[in-house]
Amino acid sequence: MQKLAELYSGKAKTVYTTDDQDRVIIHFRDDTSAFDGQKIVQLPRKGMVNNKFNAFIMQRLAEEGVPTHFERLLSDNESVFKKLQMIPVECVVRNIAAGSLCRRLGIEEGRPLNPATLEFFLKNDALRDPMINEYHIRTFGWASDAEVERMKELTFRANHILQALFLEADILLVDYKLEFGRFHGEIVLGDEFSPDGCRLWDAATRQKMDKDRFRQDLGNVIEAYEEVGRRLGIFL
Numbered sequence: 217m218q219k220l221a222e223l224y225s226g227k228a229k230t231v232y233t234t235d236d237q238d239r240v241i242i243h244f245r246d247d248t249s250a251f252d253g254q255k256i257v258q259l260p261r262k263g264m265v266n267n268k269f270n271a272f273i274m275q276r277l278a279e280e281g282v283p284t285h286f287e288r289l290l291s292d293n294e295s296v297f298k299k300l301q302m303i304p305v306e307c308v309v310r311n312i313a314a315g316s317l318c319r320r321l322g323i324e325e326g327r328p329l330n331p332a333t334l335e336f337f338l339k340n341d342a343l344r345d346p347m348i349n350e351y352h353i354r355t356f357g358w359a360s361d362a363e364v365e366r367m368k369e370l371t372f373r374a375n376h377i378l379q380a381l382f383l384e385a386d387i388l389l390v391d392y393k394l395e396f397g398r399f400h401g402e403i404v405l406g407d408e409f410s411p412d413g414c415r416l417w418d419a420a421t422r423q424k425m426d427k428d429r430f431r432q433d434l435g436n437v438i439e440a441y442e443e444v445g446r447r448l449g450i451f452l
Contacts (some may be wrong), residue, residue: 217241217296227256228266228412237367238399240299241290244270248412250431259430264292265441265451266410271295272450273378273409280377282370284405285397300397300406303359305336306345307371310391311379314415317391326422332375334368339395366403367396374405382416385447387425390415 217234218239224231230243244263267289274286285298308437315325318373336353337345353359359367371394382389392414395407407413411426418425424432427438445451 228263229408234296238299239287240297242296242297243294244408245293248427248430248437250427255431259432259438261438262441264397265266265438265445266408266412267293267295267449269410269441269445270408272445272448275406276381277374277377277405277409280373282374283402285399298399298404300399300404301361302339302395302397302406303367304339305348305353305358305367305395305397306339307367307394308337308391309333309336309371309375309394310335311375312388312390312415312417314390327369332372334371337393363396363398363403367394368395370394370403370405378409381421381448385444386419387444387447388417388419388422390417411444416444 217236217239218408220233220235222230223233223240227249228245230245232241232243234241234281244267246258246260246262246390248259248262271286271289274284278284278286280432286299287296287298289295310329310333313323313329317323318325336348336350338348339345350364353364354361374394379389392409394405396403397406398404414426415428416425417423424434425444429435431435442451
């Protein structure tokens with residue numbers, strides 16, 4: 217497969233077209249950002265870690281019946297993916313109260329959420345990804361009712377798989393976001409799953425092992441990502 221032109225460059229990934237119109241190559245960069253791009257630095261090894269982390273999670277989800285856009289690793293920093301028509305909606309799952317949920321509702325951080333909550337956000341950096349609901353999605357035509365139901369079904373299936381996977385590694389999956397797209401009429405999990413897009417806490421100490429270490433200037437960001445990967449068996 218031949219990499220052709222740059223299609224899109226986001227906060228941490230660059231997408232390239234290929235000689236297959238249904239496939240793209242994504243390069244995971246070392247760029248790390250927070251607060252809607254207000255804080256940006258480069259962290260060595262970050263692109264490699266997230267690329268391999270994402271490959272591992274996507275393969276595990278696919279094995280358990282969650283269709284994903286991931287196809288194969290190309291190198292430390294690049295992978296091949298199906299080219300999706302992305303739905304501009306983030307599906308945020310919360311298993312434990314943290315972050316904006318605590319600020320919005322006055323809930324104490326660390327409170328278990330049973331059942332888990334699912335919130336929708338419009339993927340729009342200029343508007344700072346505002347919270348939306350199913351009526352907004354329907355009214356503005358971002359997805360059909362059937363697509364929303366499929367996204368919800370796959371999201372909760374993924375949550376069941378991932379909670380168990382991380383718990384086996386003595387890690388709590390606090391919350392995370394998923395994004396979906398269309399591939400030849402099928403709803404498919406897109407974007408990435410890495411410590412950049414979720415909250416992960418050590419099950420015993422509640423030590424943060426995710427991007428909150430960058431947001432909160434806790435240090436050892438990539439070292440924490442790599443520790444999660446080692447516990448999962450991604451890195452030796």
